[in-house]
Amino acid sequence: MEKRVFSGMRPTGKMHLGHYLGALKNWVALQDQYHCIFGVADWHALTTSFEQSHLLERNIIDMVMDWLSVGIDPEKSIIMLQSLVPEHAVLHLLFSMITPVGWLERNPVLKQQLQDMGLKEAVGYGHLGYPVLMAADILVYRASWVPVGEDQVPHVEITREIARRFNFLYQEEVFPEPQSILTEVPRILGIDGRKMSKSLNNYIGLSDSKEVVRKKTLSMFTDPEKIRKNDPGHPEQCNVFSFHKVVNNPSLVELKRDCEKGVLGCVACKEELSRLLVDFLEEITPFREKYQGKESLVEELLVEGSKKARPIAQETLEKAQKAMKIAYQFVREGKEGVR
Numbered sequence: 001m002e003k004r005v006f007s008g009m010r011p012t013g014k015m016h017l018g019h020y021l022g023a024l025k026n027w028v029a030l031q032d033q034y035h036c037i038f039g040v041a042d043w044h045a046l047t048t049s050f051e052q053s054h055l056l057e058r059n060i061i062d063m064v065m066d067w068l069s070v071g072i073d074p075e076k077s078i079i080m081l082q083s084l085v086p087e088h089a090v091l092h093l094l095f096s097m098i099t100p101v102g103w104l105e106r107n108p109v110l111k112q113q114l115q116d117m118g119l120k121e122a123v124g125y126g127h128l129g130y131p132v133l134m135a136a137d138i139l140v141y142r143a144s145w146v147p148v149g150e151d152q153v154p155h156v157e158i159t160r161e162i163a164r165r166f167n168f169l170y171q172e173e174v175f176p177e178p179q180s181i182l183t184e185v186p187r188i189l190g191i192d193g194r195k196m197s198k199s200l201n202n203y204i205g206l207s208d209s210k211e212v213v214r215k216k217t218l219s220m221f222t223d224p225e226k227i228r229k230n231d232p233g234h235p236e237q238c239n240v241f242s243f244h245k246v247v248n249n250p251s252l253v254e255l256k257r258d259c260e261k262g263v264l265g266c267v268a269c270k271e272e273l274s275r276l277l278v279d280f281l282e283e284i285t286p287f288r289e290k291y292q293g294k295e296s297l298v299e300e301l302l303v304e305g306s307k308k309a310r311p312i313a314q315e316t317l318e319k320a321q322k323a324m325k326i327a328y329q330f331v332r333e334g335k336e337g338v339r
């Protein structure tokens with residue numbers, strides 16, 4: 001059997017540069033090497049945003065549109081929606097039976113989230129089970145590789161533990177133990193120097209217009225010690241300079257020298273960055289035009305992808321149920337009359 005890759009994202013809407021550098025760039029590259037499945041984890045979004053469930057539909061389409069724009073290719077990979085493949089939920093339920101709560105309570109990602117959200121005691125049952133659902137996403141396709149950012153590694157680790165425990169309990173190698181593939185890409189900060197994120201509104205969107213990119217770029221913080229144009233700057237500590245690296249500025253060496261010498265002012269430096277960023281965004285979204293404004297095409301591709309994913313998921317679920325001896329004989333003989 002050829003090795004499969006699975007990865008997913010919660011549908012947060014339009015994608016930004018952080019998503020691209022941290023994940024999408026890698027996904028695009030992996031498509032040529034492996035059999036890839038990329039999933040929209042809409043149920044995962046509900047673990048924390050159940051009060052915003054009405055936003056999901058719009059966010060799913062916006063996100064997938066950006067996936068397609070950067071070159072996630074429905075001819076090469078399967079692009080699917082979690083909630084359209086109910087086997088994810090069934091496998092999640094089966095896994096929930098064999099997963100000790102202690103593993104989930106120890107999850108560092110959860111601990112951090114609870115701290116950030118001030119939720120301490122009020123963690124939802126589904127939220128606690130986030131890694132179990134993620135294990136189901138990955139293992140329902142018996143994926144061997146999971147390209148994710150560092151922050152998701154603890155979840156993949158729990159996935160491995162669940163796979164190992166299942167195989168041990170039912171004495172059959174139903175599931176491989178998947179491995180994280182870490183993306184060795186430069187981590188990019190937002191325009192305010194904090195982690196780039198939608199909620200902090202400090203991002204450069206993949207589909208931002210020229211004007212928006214320029215406005216955002218010009219508002220970026222620079223080296224606080226460089227107040228006047230002629231003050232010598234410290235590019236290695238300047239967020240704007242790290243953006244110049246990300247967009248592969250061809251005159252990086254000169255830019256650095258001129259900044260340090262106090263020949264180049266911050267405004268001119270940012271004007272240059274804004275131009276380069278616009279070109280860069282265009283370059284990394286080669287299929288923007290193909291999909292722009294074509295929501296129904298995007299929807300169709302997502303449904304078609306889910307249809308391709310489902311038989312794989314069904315096959316795995318069947319294997320799991322057989323190993324557990326709960327693929328009951330009388331059901332298989334068609335006496336059930338409930339399907």
Ligand code: TRP
Binds near residue numbers: 010138146
């Ligand atoms: N938890 C992931 C994130 O927030 C999204 C996700 C859901 C995922 N299911 C997955 C990632 C399975 C990899 C594999 O980014």
